[in-house]
Amino acid sequence: xxxKVLFPGSFDPITNGHIEVIDYGLGLFDTVVVGLGIxxxxxxxxxxxxxxxxxxxxxAHEPRVQVExxxxxxVHFAQQIGASHMLRGxxxxxxxxYEKSIALINRQICPDVRTLFMIAGPEWSHISSTxxxxxxxxxxxxxxxLPDAVLPDVQAAAAQKFRS
Ligand code: ADP
Numbered sequence: 001x002x003x004k005v006l007f008p009g010s011f012d013p014i015t016n017g018h019i020e021v022i023d024y025g026l027g028l029f030d031t032v033v034v035g036l037g038i039x040x041x042x043x044x045x046x047x048x049x050x051x052x053x054x055x056x057x058x059x060a061h062e063p064r065v066q067v068e069x070x071x072x073x074x075v076h077f078a079q080q081i082g083a084s085h086m087l088r089g090x091x092x093x094x095x096x097x098y099e100k101s102i103a104l105i106n107r108q109i110c111p112d113v114r115t116l117f118m119i120a121g122p123e124w125s126h127i128s129s130t131x132x133x134x135x136x137x138x139x140x141x142x143x144x145x146l147p148d149a150v151l152p153d154v155q156a157a158a159a160q161k162f163r164s
Contacts, residue, residue, distance in 0.1 A: 003028075005116070006083040008035040008074045010129065011051045012044040013154045014058060015146055017120060017127040021089040024118050026064055033081055034059075034067045037074060045133050050157055054150040075106040078113045086115045091125045137162055 005025050011018060011034070025032040034055050038048055052067055059065035070077040078086050086106070088099050103115040120127075127145050135142055136158035146154055 002030050004031045004033060004081065004083045005029040005085045005087050006033045006035050006074070006078040006081065007087045008037050008070075008077070010039065010042065010044055011036055011055055012046055012129045013051060013132065013146065014055050014150065015124075015127050015129055015132055016144065017089060017091070017124040018055075019058065019147055020121060020124050021087060021118055022059070022065060025087050026062070028116075029085070030064060032065050032087070033083060034065060035074065035077055036067065036069045037077075038069055038071050045161060046154075046157055050153075054154065057149050058147045073109070075110045075113055079110050083113065086113060088115060088117055089120050090117050091120045091128070133158075 005028070007022055007025055009018065022032055022034060036048060036052055036055070044051070048069060052069060055067045059067070074086065090096055090099060099117065106113065106115060132142065132145055134140070135145070136155065142151060142155070
């Protein structure tokens with residue numbers, strides 16, 4: 001049987017923390033669908049097309065990773081694509097509290113889709129897209145935080161945003 005997991009998020013932009021979660025998913029499932037959620041109440045810094053392209057570039061040589069945009073409820077999207085599980089990363093106790101309520105609500109809505117959690121490794125647990133956006137805004141070093149394949153383009157896109 002072909003197994004599939006959905007890894008949902010905003011990926012604004014993709015970080016090495018996300019890469020760790022996707023790679024973990026690849027070890028457990030045949031296909032990892034990275035779902036870029038377009039959240040109307042959270043417009044994001046980077047254009048969804050750029051965010052999508054950056055994720056795709058990181059996995060250009062891995063056909064088992066698919067990258068898709070979705071609207072609406074994440075758990076409905078998981079059901080729609082036939083994913084048995086959703087994958088989330090946990091960095092802190094705050095992440096845990098938040099993710100626990102979401103997972104329980106999702107379980108109520110769609111009991112057949114379960115959420116799996118991965119504890120972030122110590123080298124990545126301090127990385128968040130929010131922190132990366134702050135560093136981009138104020139010119140801090142991004143060494144080791146973003147995948148090499150996307151770093152120059154993310155920096156160029158950020159420079160354009162913050163200049164205008
Ligand atoms: P969202 O806005 O849905 O939280 P993010 O793109 O910020 O989207 O995060 C998507 C997922 O990636 C979440 O499960 C988050 O916990 C996880 N994640 C983000 N950064 C890391 C990290 N450094 N280590 C492990 N998981 C992470």
